[in-house]
Amino acid sequence: MAALLLRPVGRYCLHGHLSPQLCIRKIHFSAVPLGTSAKEEMERFWNKNTGSNRPLSPHITIYSWSLPMAMSIGHRGTGVALSAGVSLFGLSALLLPGNFESHLELVKSLSLGPVLIHSAKFALAFPLTYHTWNGVRHLMWDLGKGLKIPQLTQSGVAVLVLSVLSSLGLAAM
């Protein structure tokens, strides 16, 4: 959604040629949008740059990684992974033959060792716990809390510890 930036629709009326100091200036800040919206400007930027075939400056390959940065992409990554899992589940229900129990029987018949099953449960639980705990951290930020740099690191570490502990707990159940 384009944010309409205000600009003065200048209407300068200079009254009184008698004294240049005596001028009543009326400036209306009204709902006139700027020439281009943010969306239009972005589109121009991308069209210009993708068309020119300019090389991209190195970014993620050279920038020094920080904990908030890594956790942010982790939040996105786990979110996408979880969505993929949910969609796979939903689509399988619609498209694959057999009911849930039959699929579980199939997995049981593989006779996987307890270590493998335990690890699989941890691997399934961890994205969920990480995304959930980091999600709470995000909601705190949305409330305006914990935005100072040291707090960022503290909450980040807390989320990581909680995620690992919760995943271990869930995998043990």
Next chain:
Amino acid sequence: MACVWRLSALCGARGGRALFLRTPVVRPAQLSAFLQDQPAPGWCGIQHIHLSPSHHSGSKAASLHWTGERVVSVLLLGLLPAAYLNPSSAVDYSLAAVLSLHSHWGLGQVVTDYVHNDTMQKTAKAGLLALSALTFAGLCYFNYHDVGICKAVAMLWKL
């Protein structure tokens, strides 16, 4: 919503330096200001101009979307313990709806961030809508014809 704009006026009639306005961060709501009466010549100081919204031509859609995203996130957060402590058909269908919506909006943000071409974005968003709709349909189908989400997780975990 009234905002106070601090206007540091230049001194005297010597001119040259431009008037600058330092504004607080303004939401898309429209503000209409009527700046009248330039301060008397030679007046140096700070003039406070009070504004009030005269009409609302900006869209609130983005702001409402943002709030909606947070509301759904909190709902989903609440459904997780509910699913564990009180599994039921109601929780199953609520989870299906909230999960589908949360994931749809989340993936929508990913598309907005990484897909820049206008037509590409339209196709990506359309594809996403189809995926989310199918996912929701699949989850509801599972809830109706099969054991339901809560029971399924319990059964999977007993493996």
